[in-house]
Amino acid sequence: MPFINQFKAYLQQKIALTDEQFELISGGITVKTFAKNQVILSPGETSIKTYFVVEGLMRSYSMDSKGKIHIIQFAPEQWLLSERNSFFNQPSDFYIDTTEPVTALVIPRNFFMEASTHVPCIQDLNITMLNNSIRFMQKRINMLLSATAEERYLDFIKLYPNLTLRVPQWMIASYLGITPESLSRVRKDLAHKHFNK
Amino acid sequence: MENKIKSVFSILDAPQPHMVGDGFRVSNFFPGGYKIKMSPFFLLDYNAKVVLPPTDELRGVGVHPHRGFETVTIAYHGAVAHHDSAGNSGVIYPGDVQWMTAAGGILHKEYHEKEFSSKGGPFQMVQLWVNLPAKDKMSKPKYQAIAHKDLALAELKDNDGQVEVIAGSYNGVTGPATTFTPLHVYNAKIKAGKSAVFSFPATYNTGFLVIEGEISINGQDTAGGSQFVYFKNDGEEISVEATEDSLILILSGEPIQEPIAQYGPFLMNNQQEIKQAISDYNEGKFGYLE
Numbered sequence: 001m002p003f004i005n006q007f008k009a010y011l012q013q014k015i016a017l018t019d020e021q022f023e024l025i026s027g028g029i030t031v032k033t034f035a036k037n038q039v040i041l042s043p044g045e046t047s048i049k050t051y052f053v054v055e056g057l058m059r060s061y062s063m064d065s066k067g068k069i070h071i072i073q074f075a076p077e078q079w080l081l082s083e084r085n086s087f088f089n090q091p092s093d094f095y096i097d098t099t100e101p102v103t104a105l106v107i108p109r110n111f112f113m114e115a116s117t118h119v120p121c122i123q124d125l126n127i128t129m130l131n132n133s134i135r136f137m138q139k140r141i142n143m144l145l146s147a148t149a150e151e152r153y154l155d156f157i158k159l160y161p162n163l164t165l166r167v168p169q170w171m172i173a174s175y176l177g178i179t180p181e182s183l184s185r186v187r188k189d190l191a192h193k194h195f196n197k
Numbered sequence: 198m199e200n201k202i203k204s205v206f207s208i209l210d211a212p213q214p215h216m217v218g219d220g221f222r223v224s225n226f227f228p229g230g231y232k233i234k235m236s237p238f239f240l241l242d243y244n245a246k247v248v249l250p251p252t253d254e255l256r257g258v259g260v261h262p263h264r265g266f267e268t269v270t271i272a273y274h275g276a277v278a279h280h281d282s283a284g285n286s287g288v289i290y291p292g293d294v295q296w297m298t299a300a301g302g303i304l305h306k307e308y309h310e311k312e313f314s315s316k317g318g319p320f321q322m323v324q325l326w327v328n329l330p331a332k333d334k335m336s337k338p339k340y341q342a343i344a345h346k347d348l349a350l351a352e353l354k355d356n357d358g359q360v361e362v363i364a365g366s367y368n369g370v371t372g373p374a375t376t377f378t379p380l381h382v383y384n385a386k387i388k389a390g391k392s393a394v395f396s397f398p399a400t401y402n403t404g405f406l407v408i409e410g411e412i413s414i415n416g417q418d419t420a421g422g423s424q425f426v427y428f429k430n431d432g433e434e435i436s437v438e439a440t441e442d443s444l445i446l447i448l449s450g451e452p453i454q455e456p457i458a459q460y461g462p463f464l465m466n467n468q469q470e471i472k473q474a475i476s477d478y479n480e481g482k483f484g485y486l487e
Contacts, residue, residue, distance in 0.1 A: 157479040161472070164479050165262075165461045190481030195282075 003031050003054045007105050010052070010078060015125050025115035025122070034058075034102040041083055041096040048109035050082040051075065056102030057166060060094045061174070071175040074099075074160055074167070080107075080129075099167055144177050150186045152176040200396060201432030202415055203403060209233075211243060211423040218258030220309050221322065222247065226406070226425050228459075233427050235402045236452040237378050239266060239464055240326035243406060245423050246274060249309075251317035257308030260486045262478045263299030265334040265464040267327040269374075269382070270295040271363070271446065273408060275320035276310035282484035285340045292345025294363050296374045300329060302474070302483040303338040323406065323446060325382075328453050331466050333377045343373050348384075357391035358439070360384070365449075367395070380450030387412070387439035395435045395447065403428040403435070403449040410443025 075081035212230030282304035362372035365381030
């Protein structure tokens with residue numbers, strides 16, 4: 001399947017969109033490949049691109065004054081990733097890089113706006129997706145403020161089931177806002193509860 | 198009735214090596230490198246001989262799970278230490294074989310053995326994944342540590358060499374490894390200018406990895422170091438003549454005629470079972486290993 005059809009299928013799951021309509025609106029989308037560990041955006045830069053991951057794994061993160069990495073989001077297959085300061089012409093606070101070799105579709109900033117002239121309901125989809133993104137972030141803030149390490153981990157494996165096989169433990173710990181030792185303890189406790197049961 | 202020749206389908210060069218963890222630089226002959234039918238063997242990784250410098254660093258592959266198959270590690274040079282969540286641990290030295298049945302699920306890690314690492318030296322290994330039939334995929338994990346001295350030896354005629362039988366049998370000599378489906382794994386050592394004959398049912402998927410030396414197969418094809426000889430399913434008998442002192446890893450087995458679903462370290466029959474494996478791993482049902 002050509003890569004771009006994955007994005008078509010993604011949209012068609014969410015709204016009534018014909019193949020012909022997709023043809024009309026998809027002209028500005030390009031395919032890009034990145035090597036593993038390639039930095040795509042750094043703090044201070046701007047990028048108005050949104051990435052739709054076809055294959056591989058991207059992440060966004062910040063680095064504190066001690067050089068410690070804090071992972072904001074992972075973007076495996078079928079996830080969208082962008083840096084939103086750039087949308088307001090402000091420099092990025094975050095890095096975006098690849099944790100695996102990546103094939104991604106690059107979606108231009110005005111995609112939804114322009115597409116809505118041909119497919120009006122795509123504007124509603126854009127609003128729904130933005131709302132979902134806010135819900136996701138609100139939940140994430142709440143988890144970081146109030147949930148135990150185990151609760152955070154259990155939520156993580158529901159959201160990203162196969163990432164435990166794709167990234168080292170320290171990255172998961174970084175995303176969860178806990179130490180790698182705490183994550184080990186959580187996994188050990190779960191094994192004690194569930195092994196041979 | 199005379200056996201028909203099992204003819205060569207192709208002689209395959211070692212694919213470009215890639216790193217597994219930071220300790221193993223392997224060529225994946227299948228399923229990645231070549232799309233060949235080798236069931237019940239699902240994967241063949243070959244770390245061709247390299248001379249490693251001494252190091253104090255621990256090199257290898259950290260804790261990872263497996264479910265639905267067996268891993269078979271065959272050491273030719275160097276030493277690998279391993280630990281698993283069932284409490285097994287040991288060191289695989291040159292000539293040894295570790296036959297680990299991950300089956301229902303195990304966590305393990307594999308590292309260059311400390312003393313070997315500190316001295317450095319030649320390193321050469323094979324890892325095979327042997328698939329399990331659906332009925333045995335969720336059986337209890339087990340582990341066969343087979344020391345070189347415990348391999349079964351079949352001497353070739355006139356002192357032409359010897360066949361170390363790991364699993365299955367050769368000329369009535371049966372190897373120590375027990376398997377879930379019929380298959381044969383041997384290390385065949387044939388002296389220069391000498392020959393040996395191997396016979397497997399036509400339906401068995403068969404391949405030879407040349408570890409050392411150079412061989413002529415059925416008087417027609419030639420294969421050298423790090424090449425894989427892939428056979429057709431058209432006959433039974435294979436004759437091998439060594440043009441140099443040679444060591445060949447011989448694989449032949451009855452195909453498992455079941456659907457395959459693979460994700461990373463899990464080898465199951467369908468996507469639902471893969472999802473279950475991922476979720477069981479995440480939830481600690483494979484146990485714990487530091």
